[in-house]
Amino acid sequence: NVSTLHIDKVKKKRIKKKLYTELLEVSEDNASERRTKVKKINATNLSRLQGDNFIASVNDIHLQEDFQSSTDLEEPEVKQIEALTNGKVNIAFDIDEVEEMEEIGNETHEELTEEIKLDRNENIKNSLSTPATSDHKKSKKLTLNFKMREALSKVKYSELDTAGxxxxxxxxxxxxxxxxxxxxxxxxxxxxxxxxxxxxxxxxxxxxxxxxxxxxxxxxxxxxxxxxxxxxxxxxxxxxxxxxxxxxxxxxxxxxxxxxxxxxxxxxxxxxxxxxxxxxxxxxxxxxxxxxxxxxxxxxxxRPNFNPSLSKPDLNYSNPLVNHLNKTQNSNLISPADGLICIDELKLLFNEQLKREKELSVQVRSVERSQATELVTSYRNKLADLQSNWEKIIVDAFERDLARLNSFHHNVRRCCYQLNIYPYLTLLDKHEYKDIIMNEIRKLAEGSDAYCPNVSILYKELGNQVRIRYENKLKSDEGLLNKLKGVYFEYSRWYLGPRTDNCINGRQKWKTISHKYQKGPSLEFESAPWPSNVLIGIGKFLYNIIIRDIKIDVNILRKNVNNERLLPAFYTVYKYSNHAVKEEVKAHPLLARLFRGACLPFLTFNVAEVPMVVPPVPWTSLYSGGYIIAKTNFIRLPQQAVLQWERLNNLSNSQLYPCFDSLNQLGSIPWKINVPVLDLVIQIFNDGGNSKLAIPEPPAACPFQESEINPATTKEEKYQAYKKRMLIRRKKAEMYSLWCDALYKLSLANHFRDKIFWLPHNMDFRGRVYPCPPHLNHLSSDMSRSLLCFAKGEPLGKKGLDWLKIHVVNLTGLKKRDSVTERLAYGNSIIPLIIDSAENPLNGKKWWMESEEPWQTLAGCMEIRNALQCPEGPEKYISHFPIHQDGSCNGLQHYAALGRDTAGAYSVNLSPCEKPQDVYSCVAALVERERNKDAAAGIKIAQVLEGFIRRKVIKQTVMTTVYGVTRFGARLQIAKQLKDIDDFPKEHVWQASTYLVAKTFASLREMFSSTREIQDWLTESARLISQICGQNVEYVTPLGLPVVQPYSRFSKVNGNNKASTTSNINCHYGMDMFERPNVMKQRNAFPPNYIHSLDSTHMMLTSLHCEQAGITFVSVHDCFWTHPNTVHIMNKICREQFVSLHSQPILGNLSKFLVEKYSYSESDDVLYEPVNITMAKHNLNKCLKQVPNIGDFNLSDVLESVYFFS
Incomplete structure (x- = not known):
């Protein structure tokens, strides 16, 4: 029956219409018309257009017209450029500037538009007036389609995808x-x-x-x-x-x-x-x-007669820079805690530290001055009742959701066979999960009002708390803690008296002791890592309880209201930021108000954010060192950066011994709090802060006057009122963030005011070293540094008092161009001011407040006062005060030494001279010279800048140039300095900053010719490696640390690692070793990263040799600290190790490594290979081998340079 016949309906597909356009190509000789298909342009197409003469000529026409119609430059400038170019203008846009546009949020649209126009015009002038001095010019870009790039790549994309x-x-x-x-x-x-x-x-x-x-x-x-x-x-x-x-x-x-x-x-x-x-x-x-x-x-x-034959651990170095230390005797070794503590006290403190790490948190009394008024007491009681009720709710909700999850996996076919989060939620007792959630609630309620990260970060951090507790449980169950305690006690005896055997450092002693303790579990605990999508899945499960089950009565603060009205205490909000929508978790305003009003007397810190009360466990492997049982990563890396860990795991531990030992030396130094300075800072903090002294004011100090809105208010006035309100809100949030930061620092310092403490260290992927505790350390601000002293004191001796005076003068910033002798004379002349500052810091002449580093200056004044008042004389005074020796623009020092650049070396004090050379002043002088020329030529902006070319204006740009600052970033730096000059016309800030950036870069090219060549070679090498080989740039530091730049292009599916919508775990997550590199970031980051690695290598060498010399040493990257009586010893070691480092063929070794790893074999059979592929291989091979030429600077001059570090 035809009527009952079922016919499938086929939906008609709409045919996409192809768009075509007519193009008319006109040249001097003829004209031709052609028809072409219209396509959307992408990055690949754009690169193809780069070599198209037709497109380039059209661009030139438009850019010339735009340029000539611009009002940003005066007529003389236009004529000058036209004369130089014969009417043809070629513009090179910097991709970096486009990327950094996203980071700027404070400027209006008009300012940014004006800025880009100015930058384009300045780029024209700069590209014409500043010829490249480097032999390593950018290789001609080749048009490579996807197939060609795949053919060139060392590992094919399909292989990467499968392996990933x-x-x-x-x-x-x-x-x-x-x-x-x-x-x-x-x-x-x-x-x-x-x-x-x-x-x-x-x-x-x-x-x-x-x-x-x-x-x-x-x-x-x-x-x-x-x-x-x-x-x-x-x-x-x-x-x-x-x-x-x-x-x-x-x-x-x-x-x-x-x-x-x-x-x-x-x-x-x-x-x-x-x-x-x-x-x-x-x-x-x-x-x-x-x-x-x-x-x-x-x-x-x-095999009844079998006995394991274990050879003694290899303790020696295998690196030419430190091999001579293998023969060192430990006769000079002195305990950093000599005379401070005995072994019995250390054992008690070890148990206290272990208890803290098991509990995972430390409670610290807040220094905020708050009276327990009736209202505050009421808030605290209400909050306590809420939290007690929440704890019961959390346990019930956790059991409910876990049972539901288990039921789901058993009822849904095959679901229980797939990877899911259920087992991870049964590892701990339910009350431990409750504690984790309660800690997260407190953290959110106290901080989410000011700042809250994306939910993925919150999920991951919460999941990580489960992992940490699980690992601690494993360590305890396996008997690791008892064995660790025995080894640590024996190590402690050596730490307090290191001359008792032949071990020359903590690593050697720890490994020697561990070798004796073979029975039981290994001390180097390793567990299977939990990938990010596992952590996120666990965190999301726990966060669902916070969002769904934690309620607050909105009538809780209302008097005489008995009816309860429950609303969620936390909620999610969506924010548009950086072209993406971010989901955040916020506390209900009432809950935030309740926490603020309760003025809780204690702050809670993660144990890994707090200094240790015993010496850290020495680093002996990638997984053993730092805190006793709290997880400490040897290298700070994002979780998706696994390639560097792969390289590290494939190394023998001996290659990393110098890095381990440097971290151990820095972590072995005990500290104490400078109590008089702390008390003064707390007083000012509780009295409302002081912006001049960088003591943050509370958010309540932010002035705010609500704009009146009435029916007559115009739309523009409403917009301005809204804009003002948002700015005030942002200002308050910033003030609250700074206030909280200071509160944490001061509360921790107050907690340790009568204690000795230690700072375990680790490093970033480049080898730069950092203390693990983020709040209380010597890498922080001026105020934070002033709070810290060495726990161990040393007598000042003959020169110690002089170094104290010189140090105080250095901190003021007043005598940077003067010799050491002149600085000391000035220090002697201001002794009355120094004493007055120490005796009456707040009511005297307040000389210390005018210093560049006021709080450290005040601490120095107090130390000088104490030394002068010592009954036995200053020489006998026991000083705990650290003296700093700073590198003179350390990045440029390394570049000058690499290139043996005589002129550059002189300007950054590698050469001996009577007075210190100030590279910033030298650059400022060159910029002023060029400004004079331009002003005489009638260029208006050069005339406006007369009298404003100051050292401070260009200092930050000069300092960060060697660390990869872009033209856009440099312009922001200079603009900020110009805005801070009261009499500079603000309407010229952006144009002036654009002008000064170009002149500063040109001056640096002139002063440091070899620096630019080396920088260009590194940049171009990185570009070709990442673009042609399709791999991340790798190198090995002179001390043997393998470095992998962790900049990859993660796909949205793999890179985001978002939480799954079910309890199952996604089977794929992003890892840098299976993704293509981000060429732009790889290229831009290589020069600064490599210099940072050299900088760190020099610091580590100085650290190792200071330890063997028996002197105290700590560092803030390129700023070295020691006792006043050992400055001369540290200075000698510092110079010797710089010369030793740069006597190695550093660039030659780098080139050799890059050639071996990335170059292509020179095959004769290229008949069937596309020309572009052959040329790309040739360009890469040539670039990697083309090491920049070096000058004739004599490195040994550094040994006699007083101002190399001063």
């Missing part, structure tokens, strides 16, 4: 199975592994996944399941590791089998066939619990 998915799945499975094993879910772990082995699109080919499950079966003695899993591993052609055999032996030993000998002999035979000896099981294995003893007993059951 396999690595992601393996890491996720390893973490998941490890967690299942530790919470007894062995069957779940087996089912999940089996699911991904047989049903997944991505291969499981990492033996660590199987080892994780082997460990579970081994602990429970389930040898049948272990052997079944072994067969599966063999089926998938995965080779067993040393750890696999350890777990197999352990499983046999713990099983109830009667034929254990047969199984043991079979296992040993298979092991020998794989080329693994019995002794190898005991050499580099990280043991857990009693596994070592169980395996050893199992082996002795069939």
């Amino acid at each position: 998915k396999e690595r992601s799945l393996a890491t996720l499975l390893t973490a998941y199975i490890d967690v299942c094993v530790n919470c007894g879910f062995l069957n779940r772990a087996w089912a999940t592994l089996n699911h991904y082995l047989n049903n997944g699109d991505v291969k499981v080919n990492d033996g660590k996944v199987f080892d994780a499950l082997f460990s579970g079966y081994a602990k429970s003695g389930k040898i049948e399941k272990l052997l079944e899993l072994w067969k599966i591993m063999h089926t998938f052609k995965i080779k067993p590791s040393v750890l696999s055999f350890i777990y197999r032996l352990e499983g046999i030993a713990r099983s109830s089998k009667h034929d254990k000998d047969v199984l043991l002999n079979t296992t040993l035979r298979i092991m020998f066939d794989e080329g693994i000896s019995i002794n190898r099981l005991f050499t580099d294995t990280k043991w857990k619990g009693d596994t070592r003893e169980v395996v050893l007993e199992a082996i002795r059951a069939v």
